[in-house]
Amino acid sequence: MNKIKRNFLILILAFATLNVYLFVNAPVPLPDPDQASEGKQLSVEEAFALLAQENDAARSLYTRAIVGDGKKVKLRFDEDWESGKVEAGPLPALFLRGTAAYLEKSPQPLNLFLGSDFPISAANKFSGIQEEYFTQMKEDKKPRYFFDENTDMHTAMFPDIASAGACVSCHNAHPDSPKKDWKLGDMMGATTWTFPHDSVSVRQMAALIGQYRQGAKHTYESYLKEVEGFRTTKKPAIGKRWPSEGYFLPASTVFMDSVSILISSKTLDQLLQHIESRNETK
Numbered sequence: 001m002n003k004i005k006r007n008f009l010i011l012i013l014a015f016a017t018l019n020v021y022l023f024v025n026a027p028v029p030l031p032d033p034d035q036a037s038e039g040k041q042l043s044v045e046e047a048f049a050l051l052a053q054e055n056d057a058a059r060s061l062y063t064r065a066i067v068g069d070g071k072k073v074k075l076r077f078d079e080d081w082e083s084g085k086v087e088a089g090p091l092p093a094l095f096l097r098g099t100a101a102y103l104e105k106s107p108q109p110l111n112l113f114l115g116s117d118f119p120i121s122a123a124n125k126f127s128g129i130q131e132e133y134f135t136q137m138k139e140d141k142k143p144r145y146f147f148d149e150n151t152d153m154h155t156a157m158f159p160d161i162a163s164a165g166a167c168v169s170c171h172n173a174h175p176d177s178p179k180k181d182w183k184l185g186d187m188m189g190a191t192t193w194t195f196p197h198d199s200v201s202v203r204q205m206a207a208l209i210g211q212y213r214q215g216a217k218h219t220y221e222s223y224l225k226e227v228e229g230f231r232t233t234k235k236p237a238i239g240k241r242w243p244s245e246g247y248f249l250p251a252s253t254v255f256m257d258s259v260s261i262l263i264s265s266k267t268l269d270q271l272l273q274h275i276e277s278r279n280e281t282k
Helices: 003-023 044-072 092-104 128-140 165-173 202-228 252-280
Strands: 040-043 111-115 144-148 153-161 187-195 199-201 237-239 248-250
Touching (some): 040 202, 044 187, 092 165, 092 202, 128 144, 199 202
16 A cells, blocks of 8 residues: 555544544543654644634634624624623634633643734733744734744744624724724734644644634534523524524534535645655655
């Protein structure tokens, strides 16, 4: 069996593992990097780029199809959505924060953070080397990859562009926002990923993607759980329909299936390209 065919089979098995991450409540721990050294295929930079694509797909769908269309049918979204006193869903930045919080508790060392130079919360303000790279990013709006010696972490920063009116209006109107003149197209911050190793195997990559998707799914399900507990606000019907069709919310499986449709073929194609290009250079 040639190397490309063997690695293709490994990739299929890896994506089968990804499905386990998505549909089983207790994720399988990420393989130990020392035990998974055989068949290493991706640099950490390549891994970060794939994860950034996954995040963009899930977050963009949530921002546009849930928050954007939801507001048009009077669904509410609020920064205090988890307080128990507010009957609303998470704002787009809080959807990312919920996913990041899930990753922090996961059995693997991948972390996600959304920072800015003008954040609403001071805890999200960049400092140190991340602040330096963010300043550079504002010049060309291109990703930055570097090793942070202070944390011993490989780091990637991707521009977070104001692509939805809901994000701009929320930040401009928020009483704690240090900047009140955001416009569509502005770089509001950067999604920042950290990981301790300089490369990952295909199996590890599938596990990382699966863990991210499980985090997004968990965050969306937390929103639906809040909706089910609404007492004074009319509950949107949860099922197969979307806010664009009326006062509805898609079930978590419907939402995540749509994320998968948006990004899975692109992720698979790029993984195969990485495998083939590496084999061609050997």
